[in-house]
Amino acid sequence: MTFPIEAVRAQFKALSQPGANELGRVYFDAPGGTQICAPAIAAMVAHLESGTANSGGAFRTSIETDAVSDAAHAAMADLLGGTPEQIAFGPNMTSLTLAVSRALSAKWVEGDEIVLTRLDHDANVAPWLLAARDRGVTVRWLDFDPTTGKWKLDELAGLLSARTRLAAFGIASNALGTINPVEEAIRIVRAGCGTLVYVDAVQSVPHIPTDVVALGADFLACSPYKFFGPHQGVLWARDAEAVEAYKVRPAGNDGAHRFESGTPSFEGQAGVLGTIDYLEWLGREADPAANSRRARLVAAMKAATDYERGLGERLLAGLATVPGLKLYGVPTMDGRVPTFSFTIEGHHPDAIAEHLAACEIYAWSGHFYAVEVIARLGLEEAGGLVRVGLCHYSTADEVDRLIEALKAI
Numbered sequence: 001m002t003f004p005i006e007a008v009r010a011q012f013k014a015l016s017q018p019g020a021n022e023l024g025r026v027y028f029d030a031p032g033g034t035q036i037c038a039p040a041i042a043a044m045v046a047h048l049e050s051g052t053a054n055s056g057g058a059f060r061t062s063i064e065t066d067a068v069s070d071a072a073h074a075a076m077a078d079l080l081g082g083t084p085e086q087i088a089f090g091p092n093m094t095s096l097t098l099a100v101s102r103a104l105s106a107k108w109v110e111g112d113e114i115v116l117t118r119l120d121h122d123a124n125v126a127p128w129l130l131a132a133r134d135r136g137v138t139v140r141w142l143d144f145d146p147t148t149g150k151w152k153l154d155e156l157a158g159l160l161s162a163r164t165r166l167a168a169f170g171i172a173s174n175a176l177g178t179i180n181p182v183e184e185a186i187r188i189v190r191a192g193c194g195t196l197v198y199v200d201a202v203q204s205v206p207h208i209p210t211d212v213v214a215l216g217a218d219f220l221a222c223s224p225y226k227f228f229g230p231h232q233g234v235l236w237a238r239d240a241e242a243v244e245a246y247k248v249r250p251a252g253n254d255g256a257h258r259f260e261s262g263t264p265s266f267e268g269q270a271g272v273l274g275t276i277d278y279l280e281w282l283g284r285e286a287d288p289a290a291n292s293r294r295a296r297l298v299a300a301m302k303a304a305t306d307y308e309r310g311l312g313e314r315l316l317a318g319l320a321t322v323p324g325l326k327l328y329g330v331p332t333m334d335g336r337v338p339t340f341s342f343t344i345e346g347h348h349p350d351a352i353a354e355h356l357a358a359c360e361i362y363a364w365s366g367h368f369y370a371v372e373v374i375a376r377l378g379l380e381e382a383g384g385l386v387r388v389g390l391c392h393y394s395t396a397d398e399v400d401r402l403i404e405a406l407k408a409i
Contacts, residue, residue: 001285001286001287001303003303003306003307003392004282004285005307005393005395007285008282008392008393009393009395011037011038011039011278011393012035012036012037012038012228012393013038013041014027014035014036015027015035015393019360020358020360021359021360023360023401024360025360025362026360026361026362026398026401026402027362027393027394028356028361028362028363028388028389028390028394028398028402029362029363029364029389030206030226030339030389030390030391030394031174031203031226031339031364031368031387031389032364032368032389033225033226034206034225034226034227034228034391034393035228035393036225036228036229036230036271036275037228037229037274037275037278038278039274039275039277039278039281040228040229040230040271040272040274040275040278041271041274042274043270043271043273043274043277044230044267044268044270044271044274046270047065047068047266047267047270048267050064051064052065052266052267053065054263055069055263055266065266068266068269068270068273069089069264069266069269070084071273072089072269072270072272072273072276073085073087073089073269075272075273075276075277075293076089076224076234076236076272076276077236078276078292078293078294078297079205079210079276079279079297080205080210080211080212080220080222080234080236081210081211081212081213081214081294082212082213082236085254085255085256085257086212086236086237086238086240086255086256087234087235087236087256088234088235088236088237088240088256088257088258088259088260089232089233089234089235089260089264089265089268089269089272090232090233090234090235090259090260090261090264091231091232091233091265092223092225092231092232092233093123093200093202093221093222093223093233093234093235094123094127094233095233096221096233096234096235096259097123097124097127097198097200097221098127099245099246099259099261100127100198100219100221100235100237100243100259101127101128101130101131102131102246103243103244103245103246103259104131104165104166104196104243105131105132105134105135105137106244107165108131108132108135108137108165109135109136110135110136110137111136111137111138111163112135112137112138112163112164112165113137113138113139113140113161113163113164113165114128114132114137114138114139114140114164114165114166114167114168115139115140115141115142115156115159115160115164115166115167115168115189116128116129116139116140116141116142116168117141117142117143117144117151117168117169117170117180117372118141118142118143118144118372118373118376119144119149119151119170119173119175119176119178119180119370119372119373120168120169120170120173120200120370120372120373121170121174121175121200121202121203121368121369121370122369122370122371122372123200123202123369124168124169124170124198124200124221125168125371125372128166128168128198137165138163140159140160140164141159142155142156142159142185143155143376144178144373144376146328146376146377146378148329148330149173149176149177149178149328149329149330150178150180150330150335151180151181151185153181153184153185153188156185156188156189156192157188157191157192160188160189160192160193160195161193162193164189164192164193164195165195165196166195166196166197166198167185167186167189167195167196167197167198168197168198168199168200169182169185169186169197169198169199169200169217170182170199170200170201170202170203171199171200171201171203171204172201172203172204172207172208172336172337172339173203173329173339173370173373174202174203174339174368174369174370175328175329175339175341175367175368175370175373175374175385175387176328176329176330176336176339176341176373177203177329177330177336177337177338177339177340177341178329178330178335178336179204179208179335179336179337182199182215182217183214183215183216186215186216186217187216190216196218196219197216197217197218197219198217198218198219198220198221199215199217199219199220199221200220200221200222201220201221201222202221202222202223202226203226203337203339204222204337205222205226205227206226206227206228206337206391207301207304207305207308207337207338207391208301208305208337209297209298209301209302209305210222210301212236212238217238218237218238218239219235219236219237219238220235220236221233221234221235221236222234224268224271224272224275227275227279228275228278228279229271229272229274229275230265230267230268230271230272230275231265231268232265232268232269232271232272234272235256235259236256237255237256237259240255240256240257240258240259241255241258243258245258245259245261246261247259247261248261248262276293276297279296279297279300279301280293280296280297280300282299282300282303282304282392283295283296283297283298283299283300283303284296284299285303286299286300286302286303287299287303303392304391304392307392308337308338308390308391308392308394309333309338311338311390311394311395311396311399312333312336312338312340312390313332313333314396314399314400315338315340315388315390315399315402315403316331316332316333316340318399318400318402318403319340319342319403319406321403321407322344322403322406322407323344323407324344324345324346324347325342325343325344325345325406326342326343326344326345327340327341327342328341328342328343328377328385329341338389338390338391338394339387339388339389339390340387340388340389341385341386341387341388342385342386343379343382343385343386344386344406344409347409348382348383349365349366349382349383349384349385349386350365350366350383352365352386352406352409353365353386355405355408355409356386356402356405356406359401359405361398361401361402361405363386363387363388363402364386364387365383365384365385365386365387366383366384366385367380367384367385368384368385368387388402
């Protein structure tokens with residue numbers, strides 16, 4: 001199909017907001033958070049305007065709130081390939097991961113071990129480091145090759161032992177864009193020690209189809225505000241009932257809901273439901289024959305992947321023409337999401353980001369919470385990297401604007 005870019009962009013009100021010049025804004029800050037789609041905004045407003053309430057009441061607004069929440073859990077289950085009882089909502093992925101790390105580490109003892117990677121966002125590193133510190137647990141590190149941005153996967157088996165209690169992996173790097181071979185890593189873990197696996201899918205869910213059953217992990221976390229929704233976090237847990245969560249006594253204990261600590265943002269859950277409705281619309285456009293919500297969501301993500309690949313190839317070709325620019329990570333669109341980080345000789349990353357901002361091109365500079373990545377690349381004192389991220393509402397014209405702006409530095 002021809003990707004319906006104009007119809008897609010019409011679903012995002014932020015894309016039509018004026019900038020300081022006649023060309024408008026370019027949102028290349030997507031890895032840090034995408035713009036929210038109109039159906040998500042409408043769903044949030046509708047929930048609040050019609051009357052919100054806390055959960056579990058016999059009155060109309062509480063019953064309607066529970067229905068919205070149930071629908072949001074089911075919608076996220078369809079996006080990830082799980083079941084509603086395996087889904088928990090939270091304020092963000094980081095908070096959910098901290099909660100799970102506390103629950104899992106309660107049974108760790110001194111001398112146990114965990115495996116982390118140098119390529120992850122700190123939200124999938126620091127919670128485990130803190131838990132390991134508190135319990136006297138040894139941390140083993142899976143390294144990556146700085147020249148390619150890829151894991152040294154052949155070293156993973158040697159990091160495992162009978163004392164390994166957890167392995168934490170990220171599907172896609174928020175700093176370099178690398179898509180990691182997580183399924184293969186999980187197979188190695190299962191064969192080596194059979195321990196629990198926690199997966200950070202924050203950067204992959206916006207760009208590629210997710211199938212938690214095929215993946216084979218025990219936990220997976222993502223962030224709807226990274227895929228066109230409101231500020232929420234989502235946890236999928238294969239068998240949450242095997243884990244005792246830290247929670248208040250009256251709180252629910254069914255499935256992954258045990259990790260929903262305190263009163264949630266029901267308007268946020270309504271917004272997530274609106275986001276899934278939007279993605280389902282895109283899936284219908286991509287594959288009219290798709291006969292279930294899950295099938296339509298997969299079709300949407302496949303269509304987005306194909307469209308983003310073409311944009312990414314255009315961007316990579318353009319970056320290669322910028323004097324002094326050094327790209328970090330995979331130099332092609334094979335094995336990456338459309339997140340690109342670079343330096344330009346003689347220019348501090350913050351100065352480059354400020355120059356782009358003056359051109360109404362929004363991009364990040366620094367470490368992006370990927371502190372292990374920046375340290376491994378030896379870029380701490382240099383100020384880290386400049387990062388631009390595409391998504392399926394980006395355009396070829398915007399890519400060209402970025403390249404011209406970089407050449408003008």
